[in-house]
Amino acid sequence: MARERKFTNPELFKATKLLLIGDGYDSFTFSKLASMMEVSRGSIYKYYENKDELISAFLVYEMNRFLQDFNELDKSGDFKTQLFLVIDFIFSHSEIHQILEIINQIPKKSNNPYLSNQTRLKTYYVEMYKQFQIIIEQGKKEKVIKNHLSNAIILGMIFQTIAIPNHFGIPQDQWIASIKEILSEGMFTKD
Amino acid sequence: MARERKFTNPELFKATKLLLIGDGYDSFTFSKLASMMEVSRGSIYKYYENKDELISAFLVYEMNRFLQDFNELDKSGDFKTQLFLVIDFIFSHSEIHQILEIINQIPKKSNNPYLSNQTRLKTYYVEMYKQFQIIIEQGKKEKVIKNHLSNAIILGMIFQTIAIPNHFGIPQDQWIASIKEILSEGMFTKD
DNA sequence: TAAGATAATGACACTTGTGTCACTTTGAAT
């Protein structure tokens, strides 16, 4: 017994993603979003009180999907296969790097009373880290990964590499192959 | 036969750097800068037409200093020593990563007639790349660096690593040592 | 087909930043 909605939440998030990845957090405005959705700006306020609330909800949505996809990865196979599978996975979800950066750009306000999206985001973050830690620990146990390297640096290196700008347009598969090689064996020749 | 200035250019750039590195390009405003310098906003307009012009000038200034410092590095010693010297250097100038990112955030306008700061910035960028390329090429000639890895990816890996967030507060020297090790020998144990 | 619940709209008041400029202040040179 009500009017039909002109847009769904997933549609909203799709447009949000485009704007966020294209222009970044600061340039994101309800005006742009509304005109992209061909909807009045006021209507968005019916569902989200402001920019930060919408973006938080969007990030939760994205992280959720990311973790879900990650959990569906094939967990069989030896460690090396699994590590490379994970690297491929991260590359095929390369927006995750920008998304994680946006999380830190949302100003922390002490407004929401109970479990706000902000807190939930942190939970997801920790959850993601745990998942990766498990794999790394396994690698160390199997003595494939050097034991004296901290998990933090290994995780950091893997995540950071997806953000390396490919200025010279090297083909994606060659690019990824090189990264895998450097991460595992380094850039030096064997002596 | 004129009044004394309340602030010098280097002072202006110092404050600019603080604001840019702290809050990023988008949040940078003349208001904040003026209040940080304890000067009226209008006075800054005496020297720079707008935010973009000031930031361009600042970036030129910073890149200049960076390249100058870089050129003063000890160029003797074998390749490995030199590479590690460069990595140490980049880490001790870790703001360079954020500065390079800001360059891409300045909107490109077709206003300035001749050699604008924007073009000069590109020149510096290319210049910097050349300097590093030379070292890498030498490494390849000396057969220390694997020949089949593209310079782009080697440079990218080195630069990107300085931006890895050290969430767990691992001591700087241990952190850098790990990065050097991974970059050169990888994270896998020798089989 | 009329009711009424919900969706959407657009105008309003407010905030923050921008760029300009007539005016005031300052201090070195005469």
Add this chain to the structure above:
DNA sequence: ATTCAAAGTGACACAAGTGTCATTATCTTA
């Protein structure tokens, strides 16, 4: 001491984003 060029100021008009809300539109169901 006076002059005056350059430095500095703050008010003004404008632009763009924000959040609100009375009003209008649309769809379902009874």
